[in-house]
Amino acid sequence: MLSRMAASLYWIGRYVERAEQTARLTEVTFSHTLAMGSTSEAEARRERHWTALLEIVGAVSTFPREDGPPGESNVPAHLIFSHDNANSIVECIALARDNARTMRHQVATEMWEALNRFHLEVQQPARRRRATAEAEKATRFCRSVVDFSQLLQGITDSTMPREEGWYFLQAGKFLERAESTARTLDVNYRLLAGEGTVGGATDGLALDAAAEDIQPWATLLHSLSAYESYHRIQRRGIQPSAVIELLTLSPVLPRSIRFSVGQVEAALAHITEQAPAYNGSEPMPGWTLDSEARREVGRLHADFAYQRLEDLLAGGLHRALIDVQRRCYRIGDRIEDEFFAHRPLTAQEAMA
Amino acid sequence: MARARGKGQVAGSADGGSALAGGLPSEVLAEGVLRNGYALDGFFDEAFEATAKGVAPRKQYVDLLRQIAAMDGADLRRGADLANRSFLNRGVTFTVYAEGDRRTERILPFDPIPRIIAASEWAVVEAGLRQRIRALNQFVHDVYHGQEILRDGIVPRRLVVLGRHFRREVVGIDVAQDQYLHVVGSDLIRDADGRWLVLEDNLRTPSGVSYVLANRQIMTRIFPDWFADLGVRPVDTYAGRLLDNLVGLSPRRAVPGASGGPAVVVLTPGVYNSAYFEHAFLAQQMGVDLVEGRDLFVLDNRVYMRTTFGRRQVDVIYRRVDDEYLDSLAFRPDSLLGVAGLLGAVRTGNVTLANAIGTGIADDKVLYHYVPEIIRYYLGEEPILGNVPTFLPFDPEQLEHVLANLDTLVVKAANESGGYGMLIGPHADEKEIEKFRRLIVANPRNYIAQPTIPISRHPTFVADETGDSGTLEGRHVDLRPYALSGPDGVTVLPGGLTRVALTPGSLVVNSSQGGGSKDTWVLQ
Incomplete structure (x- = not known):
């Protein structure tokens, strides 16, 4: 298919996933910090959690410092509505919608209309004011973003032919998710370590022994819609080591790193093996179909498929998770280079 | 001429009820969106014609107008709103460039009263x-x-x-x-x-x-009854x-x-x-x-x-x-x-x-x-279809005529579109006319002038101030x-x-x- 169309689908996948992830994390940070009480020690903890959220979604640099210390009064507004934050939810939705608009002739009408309607809705100034006005509404808004993302995935699932375009959409979605889960886990891990609940543990037993408060780990599971699955899959109460194992190495949990990376690999496998047969195009003179992106993602997937939790912890979890993020960036770059002659609208271009 | 239009007859006023006897039952037409009647104002109207007694629908419009007259303005307004909202949601929009390079997407406003051509x-x-x-x-x-x-x-x-x-x-x-x-x-x-x-x-x-295709799609969804038995191609x-x-x-x-x-x-x-x-x-x-x-x-x-x-x-x-x-x-x-x-x-x-x-x-x-x-x-x-009479300023004789009659003529730049670069003499002020006078003299090849044609009118839904109702006007x-x-x-x-x-x-x-x-x- 046309490179620019493939790129647009890939970025729709990424932006919608990014919006959903931000909404989930904002919602869960809210419910988590509200329960902390109002002592000065709790105030400091609260601020740490909101700061951590800024870090997870990559909004530390855009957050306006003059608004005071990060907290529930200013972080949600920045993450949901700010036009200065290129990763804010409304910006992600707008970018996904702009990308869909450049290729609306190739996506089902239902899919385009769902995106366009939600975009028009979140752009309404009245809606913004209401949602930022109070915490309860901001969480409700976050819920509506998650609902929207799931609606869109449902529509896509039932309308989109399983051709190249579908696989580019999946590649974008799951690459974003793998990276996001890695970052979420990493920031939370360091945060909890800082609060003395995991110490410097490099094996599962030490980790679990050091955990004084398991509530944050439960919250983490909630934020990834994995709380119930955790109990069913791990068959025990909340233990940090089992939570980490589930979120990194589970082959079945839809938001685990292994699962997400596996989906990216499967998508690229289809794109490189099946698609050329019906694409109707020929390689440029001197080109091969050999894909570095696919090789990279295959290796990352294999690492997670054949690794044990002990291996992951032995070298330090933080380092392992940073490595995942770095490799995800590289895979993204390779996909851009190999399949998209042109980049889609970036945030800067769309605003220009 | 647009500037000198006279008042036409008004049906539905005190004695207007009987004016429509030939086409529609007057008691129906005097209600709903036609309760104030319909004024031709001296223009050719696509849907109505002047008769000895007043105003009557043209033949191809009789069935449609009977249905529309039976509706009240609120129905039509809802229909129009629905259409416009649907265009917005579907992104049936065009981009306009407003001041300061800002782009906005707008819909082409939709009027629910269709035009019928026999x-x-x-x-x-x-x-x-x-x-x-x-x-x-x-x-x-x-x-x-x-x-x-x-x-x-x-x-x-x-x-x-x-x-x-x-x-x-x-x-x-x-x-x-x-x-x-x-x-x-x-x-x-x-x-x-x-x-x-x-x-x-x-x-x-x-x-x-x-828009032709989008308009038809929305019409068949909003007012499907209107199409009944008409044989619309x-x-x-x-x-x-x-x-x-x-x-x-x-x-x-x-x-x-x-x-x-x-x-x-x-x-x-x-x-x-x-x-x-x-x-x-x-x-x-x-x-x-x-x-x-x-x-x-x-x-x-x-x-x-x-x-x-x-x-x-x-x-x-x-x-x-x-x-x-x-x-x-x-x-x-x-x-x-x-x-x-x-x-x-x-x-x-x-x-x-x-x-x-x-x-x-x-x-x-x-x-x-x-x-x-x-x-x-x-x-x-x-030629089967006529042209609008056109003066060409690049011909010196016609230039003189054009410059002497700028207040009654329409002047268009030869290569513009979208209604830009245009002077409508009867509706323009002295400053604008002078501006075009200079432009034409400077580059006569680039302009044409035409008499102001009193182009035809069509009944169009106009919402009243409350927004709950409205009437048809030309x-x-x-x-x-x-x-x-x-x-x-x-x-x-x-x-x-x-x-x-x-x-x-x-x-x-x-x-x-x-x-x-x-x-x-x-x-x-």
Whole structure:
């Protein structure tokens, strides 16, 4: 298919996933910090959690410092509505919608209309004011973003032919998710370590022994819609080591790193093996179909498929998770280079 | 004349009830959205005519108006709102450039009262357009080949070769099937006597057909009952016909067993072009790729698109990019919208463009004056559709007349569209008139002047102040029918885009100037 169309689908996948992830994390940070009480020690903890959220979604640099210390009064507004934050939810939705608009002739009408309607809705100034006005509404808004993302995935699932375009959409979605889960886990891990609940543990037993408060780990599971699955899959109460194992190495949990990376690999496998047969195009003179992106993602997937939790912890979890993020960036770059002659609208271009 | 319009009769006032006895039961018409009656104000009205007793619906409108009169304004308002909301949600929008480079997407406001054209009337319009397009196509071919019409002195040579849209780069180049004008959207109006006149020809990249299709879709959803038994001719065959014609232009034939076949694409300037929705819509309807210039490249005089696996050859380009932006090597070197080297691919016959390069020479507003002569010259027939009388300031005698009568004339720049660069004398102030006087004197070739035509009106829904109800009032309309030329000749889509000036008294129907649109029904 046309490179620019493939790129647009890939970025729709990424932006919608990014919006959903931000909404989930904002919602869960809210419910988590509200329960902390109002002592000065709790105030400091609260601020740490909101700061951590800024870090997870990559909004530390855009957050306006003059608004005071990060907290529930200013972080949600920045993450949901700010036009200065290129990763804010409304910006992600707008970018996904702009990308869909450049290729609306190739996506089902239902899919385009769902995106366009939600975009028009979140752009309404009245809606913004209401949602930022109070915490309860901001969480409700976050819920509506998650609902929207799931609606869109449902529509896509039932309308989109399983051709190249579908696989580019999946590649974008799951690459974003793998990276996001890695970052979420990493920031939370360091945060909890800082609060003395995991110490410097490099094996599962030490980790679990050091955990004084398991509530944050439960919250983490909630934020990834994995709380119930955790109990069913791990068959025990909340233990940090089992939570980490589930979120990194589970082959079945839809938001685990292994699962997400596996989906990216499967998508690229289809794109490189099946698609050329019906694409109707020929390689440029001197080109091969050999894909570095696919090789990279295959290796990352294999690492997670054949690794044990002990291996992951032995070298330090933080380092392992940073490595995942770095490799995800590289895979993204390779996909851009190999399949998209042109980049889609970036945030800067769309605003220009 | 628009400025001197008189008060027409008003039905539904004290004694107006009986005025409609011939067409509608008066007690029905005096209610609902027609409770205040309907004023002709001295204009030709598409739906009503003056009778000895007052105002009566024309024959083809009787059934429809009976249904509409039975509704109250709130129903119509809800319908209109629903349509407009649906257009917004679906992104049936055009982009406008407001002050300070800000872009906004707007819908074309939709008026729910459809325009109806009787079969006999349509037959005239259709035959007239076919004739006109056949002649203009021969003219364009002649201009870029033998130039016989110039040698015979029918059209002044300097008018053509100095025209802004004359493309010397394509002189002598043959195009597939000698077809230049694959898609045409000429603007028609009706004068005070109801005569159809061509106001201008759009022979380059006419837009608006997507609204015709979108309007019909929404009408059948919102007011399905209105269609009952009328025999409205369908419009949804347009995309299929266009695709057939485009595929037929391919220099490469389909190879049995090979994947793909001729590749047709729609070339758009991009997502910020005001007609972007239409480009995407047509590509979607035809099931072909929508490309921008940056998606294409030329190698060895062949055009390719960039795909995820390399390249795919392109055979036919339905281009919605103007000539001067098509190829930065041949035309404007600063253009980023086109494909460098495209003209070479056209010249070698490896790709076909629709419409062909250089057709703008025939929709120049000065050349417009000569179209009746062009028809006589090539076809030996009398023109079926008339022209609006046109004064050409580049003729010194006519210049004098134009300058002396600027307050009653409409002046248009020869190469502008969208209602820009236009003076409507009767509605203009002294300052504006002086501005145009200077412009015309400075460059007479660039302007034409026409008398102000009191163009026809059509009942249009006007919401009242509360917003809960409303009435029908006359608003000025024009019609842009869409014609496709292919190997089987010219087909005209039955109907077209009726544009309506929603501002009371306004004669300007352009979407950029406060115009809206209506569904247009041609009866069987």
